[in-house]
Amino acid sequence: MKKLLNIVILLVFAIVVQACYEDKSGLDVNTIPGVEIDTTGVSKISVYQFDNLELNPKLNIEGLSESQLDYEWKINLAPNDTTYQILSNVRNLDSEIAFPPTNPGYPHQLVYTVTDVNTDLKYIMAWPVTVLNNIGEGIVIAETSDGTSTDFSHIMSADVTTDFEGESVKYHVYSKINGTTIPGVTKQIKYYQIYGKNAMLGITDNMIYRIQTLDYTLAGTNNDLFYVPQTSYNPKALGQVNQGSLFINNESLTSTYFGASQKFGSAFASSYTVPDIIATNPKANPPVTINYYSEAIDKFVYQPSITQFGDSNRYEIPENTTGVFNPATLVNMVNLAAGTGTDGAFRHLLKNESTGDIGLYVFDGGASDYPNTIPPAPIAFFNLTNAPDIAQGKSFVFLDDQKVMYYATDSKIYAVIYASTSVVVQERYTAPAGEELSILQVYQQADYPFRSSGSYLPLNNKALLAATYNGSEGKVYLLPLINTGIGNIDTPNIKTFTGFDRITAMNTQL
Incomplete structure (x- = not known):
């Protein structure tokens, strides 16, 4: 009985020793080549709208050659969006960023992917990108x-x-x-400050429109810009006097004070x-x-x-x-x-x-x-x-x-x-x-x-x-x-x- 017990103890000991054995064959002896993207000092990125975003990340590609690597830079079309636009397919990024300025706390996401074409292994790094306003006076x-x-x-x-x-x-x-572009050929544009916001009004042969100059997005056309819709739009001219913004439409004159109003009112009644x-x-x-x-x-x-x-x-x-x-x-x-x-x-x-x-x-x-x-x-x-x-x-x-x-x-x-x-x-x-x-x-x-x-x-x-x-x-x-x-x-x-x-x-x- 004692002899059988000793055999059992030796067997358990052998199992424990085997379980604790560290297999180093995949590390020091047979190292798997890989890519390390060094982001030291680059945790978040900002770029002025319409400027080129330039990034030259440091890559450690020991054991690999450049010829077996593919690169992709992409950015989402809007903050929190899951649809991405590819900016570049080269190692370093140098691409124009034309997105509107972002609101605080809502950056775009820039994703950098390096792919080993031999193994299809992908090495991914992402950064938040803030777009700053770059269209001023x-x-x-x-x-x-x-x-x-x-x-x-x-x-x-x-x-x-x-x-x-x-x-x-x-x-x-x-x-x-x-x-996209604005339909019609513009014949006059004029800057106004409308209720505290910088804007540009423009006129074509059949439309008046407003553009927010902060991000150059469309902020309304024709009826959107009037408290009382006009019967038709045949814009002739825009103007400005002291505390009065003028619009000539269908041979009628309309005035408003954009310091206190966001739209045009009714035209002056006159024969x-x-x-x-x-x-x-x-x-x-x-x-x-x-x-x-x-x-x-x-x-x-x-x-x-x-x-x-x-x-x-x-x-x-x-x-x-x-x-x-x-x-x-x-x-x-x-x-x-x-x-x-x-x-x-x-x-x-x-x-x-x-x-x-x-x-x-x-x-x-x-x-x-x-x-x-x-x-x-x-x-x-x-x-x-x-x-x-x-x-x-x-x-x-x-x-x-x-x-x-x-x-x-x-x-x-x-x-x-x-x-x-x-x-x-x-x-x-x-x-x-x-x-x-x-x-x-x-x-x-x-x-x-x-x-x-x-x-x-x-x-x-x-x-x-x-x-x-x-x-x-x-x-x-x-x-x-x-x-x-x-x-x-x-x-x-x-x-x-x-x-x-x-x-x-x-x-x-x-």
């Missing part, structure tokens, strides 16, 4: 590649962006973010139709806020106020037989341009449809004689019929603080100086060969002239913005102005931005 470009839809690009540089160095041009911003070119006074509480030439009735019309506390009715400017011209005798005219000087004077560039004559007609700003308003009175007239190439003019703009007007033909820009009784017209710029001038406007920061501090960039109101097209590429030119009152262009310091489609509208944003 600058120039917004509305462009079309097909003549039927609109995309947006964006320019930032030290000349047009506060506290910015270098230059950044982001192409096709809208389509990259939204995966006088409104053309798409009007002069507006941006000062606070001017005697007359709006003045225009009505092509429908061949009369000049004015509106003292746009507020509910003022007189928002419209009146005809009466006959004046003692002034430099009689506004009541100007018939068969069409509007070419209108503007208001810092002195309050209304300026109207009109063309006679019958004779082809072109003239600049200037009114004072009117006056208040409570409870009545004294209408604007004619103070100057300049015959521009014989100005060089003005019959071929396609864009006309006024400097508000100088008695200078510019007009552009297909290839040239001219300055009209009307500071005295005699007018001077001189050529100021010729577009490069093969390029056609399509747009001309004064460069003004988006909130000019309403900024309380009055502090603007050096080129604000002291440069022209011009767009050209050569049949395949659109370009933007920033033309600095020198010699106040003369309208000269600082040719050596012209800035050029290239690579756009056909540009249909431009403006600035904050």
Whole structure:
């Protein structure tokens, strides 16, 4: 019995020893090759929207060769989404990130996969990625590649962006973010701050739309932007006066104060139709806020106020037989341009449809004689019929603080100086060969002239913005102005931005 017990004890001991034996054949003796992704110092990632995300992870691939490894970088289409987009299939990442800026606590997920093609083993690492806003103050470009839809690009540089160095041009911003373009060709865009949010309004032949400039997403079209839907949409122009944002639709004028409202209200009730070119006074509480030439009735019309506390009715400017011209005798005219000087004077560039004559007609700003308003009175007239190439003019703009007007033909820009009784017209710029001038406007920061501090960039109101097209590429030119009152262009310091489609509208944003 004792002998049998000893045999049992020896057997149990052998089993225990065998169970504790460490098999090292798969470790030191037969090591399995693998990949180690070193993420030291890289636990989370942030990238500015439309910048390239660059990552060069350190890989330990001892025992493997590069030829047997495949790489994949992918990122989910939205935070918490399970659908991924492949960014790259090379070892190091260098790819543009065009997603909208992310909200705090909701990052994208970036996944890096290294695959051993011989064993199909996958080595995976993931990081949270925060997308930061990278579209700030600058120039917004509305462009079309097909003549039927609109995309947006964006320019930032030290000349047009506060506290910015270098230059950044982001192409096709809208389509990259939204995966589509805006239907219709945009003919005007304008920045507004709508209920505390930065936004851009744009108009096509049959639509007004709103874009949030934080992330360039669509925030509404047509009825979405009105408290009371309109019967139809035939947008003509967008504008701005002190505490009033203007929209001309179907020859009617609508105004709202976006500081306290998110939409447009009803149009002003009036029997006088409104053309798409009007002069507006941006000062606070001017005697007359709006003045225009009505092509429908061949009369000049004015509106003292746009507020509910003022007189928002419209009146005809009466006959004046003692002034430099009689506004009541100007018939068969069409509007070419209108503007208001810092002195309050209304300026109207009109063309006679019958004779082809072109003239600049200037009114004072009117006056208040409570409870009545004294209408604007004619103070100057300049015959521009014989100005060089003005019959071929396609864009006309006024400097508000100088008695200078510019007009552009297909290839040239001219300055009209009307500071005295005699007018001077001189050529100021010729577009490069093969390029056609399509747009001309004064460069003004988006909130000019309403900024309380009055502090603007050096080129604000002291440069022209011009767009050209050569049949395949659109370009933007920033033309600095020198010699106040003369309208000269600082040719050596012209800035050029290239690579756009056909540009249909431009403006600035904050």
